[in-house]
Amino acid sequence: MNALINIVKQGLGLGSVAVNGGVHPPEHKQESTTQAIGQLPLPKRLVLPLRQHVGNLPKVLVAVGDKVLKGQLLAEAEGNISAAIHAPTSGTITAIEDALIPHPSGLPDRCITIAVDGKDEWIALAPSDWRKEDKTKLLESLRNSGIVGLGGAAFPTQVKLRTNAKSHVDTLVINAAECEPYITCDDMLMRERADQILKGVEIAQYLLGAKECLIGIEDNKPEAAEAMRLACAISPLSKLVTLKVVVVPTQYPSGDARQLIRLLTGIEVPADKRSTDVGLQCFNVATVLALHRYFDFGEPALSRIVTITGNVKTPANFEVLFGTPITDLVKAGGGALEDTNDYIMGGPMMGFSLPSVDVPITKAANCIIASAPNLFAPAPPAMPCIRCARCADVCPVSLQPQELYWFSKSSNLEKARDYNLFDCIECGCCTYACPSNIPLVQYYRFAKSEIIAQDRAKEAADLARERNEFRLMRIEREKQERAEKHAQKAVGAKAEAAKTESAPETEASDDASIAAKKAAIAAAIERAKVQKAAAVPQNVADAKPAVQAEIAEIDARREAAKQAVSELAGDNTPSTQDKK
């Protein structure tokens, strides 16, 4: 029936306000919104993975044994897309080594460990009067702010704020949809710190030069929407640009940047373009708040709000320093209930199981869910696909998941790519809706990584082949060059010989005495012999047939010349006599 209504709406040009497809799982948000954002006690030890963002690993600036202060730069951004790491509190560096990090792979990665001294001693903070500063200077300073997208994507924010002639931003979209079930960190942040968020929006608007700022919130967060509306009303920004809170229907995945942009502006960012190409940029609420803290107070990214929920006694939100062990957060949430068998980072739709509950909170960690069999039942064994197309009905990007499944399952990767596999945002709606319990998203992740691996392998093979072809070409060219050089030398020698040989002939034909002639001829023969010995190359066998033929020809002529000379030496030929 909804589909029918949508078609009628679209037919009348009214458009539909909800996400295309999408799903609405039980929200489970109220459990963790009953109390204010809490503060965790300082942990004893912080483990800071260097890889907490998308892009290059930052360059470590400290060594084991160094004393560091809160806010001190530990690792600086390296290259274009990278983010810095700072000390979330004061202490001593005790290790820079590989340790378990919260990542779906479960593999360890490089981390800096700080033994916390408990003093929480700040470095000297340098707030900036950003309204008076040059934008390029501000952006340069943002490079080492450590701020990344806090919605979960962890893309370095400094990169997204850089604008150039090609990418001008007219509309700034603030993503406060928080569409995944269970997660409430943005909700609570908006309820409690809406004014600070607006200050961050001011900075982002200033840096981008946007003419319009839209804040998108799902309609299941009325308190947050109200707080934001109030903050907007008193914000000085509302006098400068259009500043609006837009409430969107609760339908997962409305918080996907491209989906939210469509919901708020009606613009569908072309699949092969960035949002900035069509004058839009999107930031999470917590990210813009981090901008405010950085510019107005000089505080780099040191902490974030994290929801602890699921199978814990008192689900809630806490402000957590990066590097804090997740066990501390679970404790703060009243501890895990007995039947807890897993911990999920992120939401139940796109999150992943943690390799251990001791891994640290990172910049991307918006939510930790203690999981139990009664909360998230293990998926029953998969049945065959019955082509019911429920997956296609819920796909927010209008893919045909059932076709992609066939292609991925049969490793028909080319076909999967043709059917736009890479437009899949891995939101999980298809798997959620599948009556056959097929782990569709897993198949797509597999197919994507296979295709990427194949492309890389092909690229590497192409490169190797090109290199080898070039090498063979170079060897051949050098060989040829060598042969030519030899041939030239040989030709040169012959010409020399011919010159010296022909000289006595003319002299003889003139008027010199026979004795003089004989002496000259003898000398010439001698010279020719010496030259011949020098001229015949030792490696003519290497030369090409053409070159060899040339050499043979030269030899033949030389032989003929010799003959002529010896004839001259014997008796007067008629010709010479005639000349006389």
Next chain:
Amino acid sequence: MSRSPYLSSAPSVSIIMVKVMLALVPAIAAYVWVFGAGILVMLALASITALAAEALMLKLRNRPIKPFLMDGSALLTAWLLALSLPPLAPWWLVVVGTFFAIVIAKQLYGGLGYNPFNPAMVGYAVLLISFPVIMTHWPAPLELAQAKLSLANQLQYIFGTTNGLSLDAVSMATPLDYLKTQLTLHHSVQEITAAPQFGLLGAKGGELVVGAYLLGGLYLLQQRLITWHLPTAFLSVLALMAGAFYLVDATHYAHPLFHLFTGASMLGAFFIITDPVSGPTTPKGKLVFAAGIAVLTYLIRVYGGYPDGVAFSVLLMNMCVPLIDAWTQPRVFGHKK
């Protein structure tokens, strides 16, 4: 490690199948009311055959038997086939048809999810071609029958213990069949439909069954087990087609409502053409598929050699499904068409 999403909302395949069978219950009740309880015996025969054939084939194919028997797909196929057959057909007809549907049309193609053709319709088509006389011998509705048949009588017909009593005594041509043969005798539609087996819209008595199918179909829509595309496109195109012919010549072509309420139109619209496995998956593809079936059904009814054409039309359009799906891919988000 990662296995997100951790949530699932979908009813399992078996729940879906059970709900579809539930949607058939009103029609079965109407059947019993109109034609007698013999249909229940037919349903039971088909069910037992389907489950036995499915189990046998799963065993031969070395597949787990229990999960696939429990998925309910074989039972549903059996029910749909039984409801398509004349209610007093001999027992072996049901058994042969069901066996063929499950073994050949479903399991030999790979079982659930892999059959390119609608198994129930394959079974039906095979029976119609092989045993055309039996397949067109429908018993008259009880209220029209010269001799009222008790359940015992009906069982005698089904199990062939009638001692020479021919089915002719209790059967009569179905309205679609009757219309076709009478038209060749140069009667007008109006004269023909005055015959006793015609009701208000379709067949007398049969209308009730058709109405029950419609009711079940609405339940399927309400439960979101089917989308509106297939039934809407099928019924409207069939009505449009019949309407156009009717407007041109009302003496030779029946009223569009007659076409909607006779034969397998309603059963087809909601229960047969909505088989997901052998049908298209894209919304536009569903419209094309259903419209194709409607056009073919009408043409077969009016010009073909058989009284009804739903089964053949479905099978013909099943062949086009891969092409239809490839042609009707929806526009992907952020892509131009």
